Amino acid sequence: MDGASVSVRGLGKRYGAVRAVEGVDIEVRPGEFLSLLGPSGSGKTTLLMMIAGFEVPTEGSIRIGDRDVTYVAPNWRNIGMVFQRYALFPHMTVADNVAFPLRMRKVAKAEIARRVADALALVQLQDCGKRLPSELSGGQQQRVAVARALVFEPPVLLMDEPLGALDKKLREQMQIEIKRLQQRLGVTVIYVTHDQEEALTMSDRIAVMRNGSLEQIGSPTELYDSPATPFVADFVGKTNFLEAVCHSCNGTGLEFGLGQSGFIYLKECPPALATPPEPGEKMRLAVRPEAIRMVPPGDSDNRPLNGVVEAVIFVGSFRTYLVRLTGGELLHVQASTDHGMSPPREGDRVGLNIPSQAVQIFRKRRQ
Structure with missing residues (x-):
């Protein structure tokens, strides 16, 4: 699959008098892994939800590839989404969970079977298709959620704290697996995290957010060696x-x-x-x-x-x-x-x- 560019221009979101996101400009390159990093309340998840279409911007625009999707419904944006709570259907098998987006798109049964098999093999769960989510470990459930998000071959994958529920060792393993998978597929990933070590490990670039605004954007090396503000110096690494x-x-x-x-x-x-x-x-x-x-x-x-x-x-x-x-x-x-x-x-x-x-x-x- 080919990744698409994501362009965010002057994006803002207000809830009454509260400005959750203010004047954010970000250009995400095709096939890039960009992390939105910041403390709780910095606006990173609200920004991701606007890109996904679950929140309507108060101002600004969003483009995916050459399409303006600012006011397009989430199901018409053709993007994958993985949440911290994997949102797997407990009564469905792993294979049925992965197949769900394809059935909603009315893909032919034979094609569904092929794509589901490929997606499960991609996340190394090819022998788990008949199991229920409750029969899997946390790490396996997380991989099912990734397979479901990738099975319809979206050009953009959005991930909101997807590893937050895992223990430290498993979290570190999954960071490497997700990054390798992203590089292999070439999909564009926008990844929300409050964990600076996770962002440094996985990202091509990191956008540091604070109080709804973009504080600095750059490669992990740039942010670590040349922070633009004391906040970035303090938040990215120890200082x-x-x-x-x-x-x-x-x-x-x-x-x-x-x-x-x-x-x-x-x-x-x-x-x-x-x-x-x-x-x-x-x-x-x-x-x-x-x-x-x-x-x-x-x-x-x-x-x-x-x-x-x-x-x-x-x-x-x-x-x-x-x-x-x-x-x-x-x-x-x-x-x-x-x-x-x-x-x-x-x-x-x-x-x-x-x-x-x-x-x-x-x-x-x-x-």
Whole structure:
């Protein structure tokens, strides 16, 4: 099957005085896997429901391929849909559940049998056609829902938190299965999730939403390495924020003061910042836990920030250290045991070296 493009222009939805979605513009490419990522109440599911046709937009337009479907009924949009609650018919067999969309389209019986067999083989359930949904595991039920959504070969597949009911291990397995299936078929997928790890794992691009608006859209790498706002930096991955004051900005770099905790030095202004900060300007610095390197305290060569380890959290292949700086800031530091020094313990004094290229700078919003 061939995926279709999806174009959302100026899309908005109001419920009385409440704006659930406001002025969203997204262009989804044919065959792309796009995730709508955001916390509860960010508008991502409302946006998906408008694309599906279950919600009518207050403003804006929706195109699937070359068709304007803004006010077209859901059953005439020719799109597949998978929900968190799989909505399988409990009294029907697996094969009958998968066949349902084809029967509604009055496809010939022989063709239904062929397509159902192909769809079940696609999700590796070819031996389960005669079972009832209650006789399947959660992961198998989820695959039946995917087979049902794909059996009529839609150009677009919409998925609303489809893995939310699964345990962590099964969820991770299904993420890989769904992504492989999407790549094999070439179908366009728009996928709603609040789980940033899931979005990073599966997506070609991610649209981060907040309070009904689009905060940033880009590849997982772009969002992780170059977040456009503090919200994106905080929501996509883990991030430390530091309140800082610009002390100097010249040809040799930038210097930021952290009060009693010391200074952070940057070789150049990050390209995401439109204009360099001025001396005395208050800024927010963001740095990922894995970018911080622990060194002996007081290391004059690296000019580290000094602090005390308050907690050590073992997470398998690495440890997370909670380090309290001299000025009171608490930083999360992620490190393996192979970092040139014996693993620190609670109460140990350590130095923290922050590479210049690992720091993102954001202007503080005026109140």
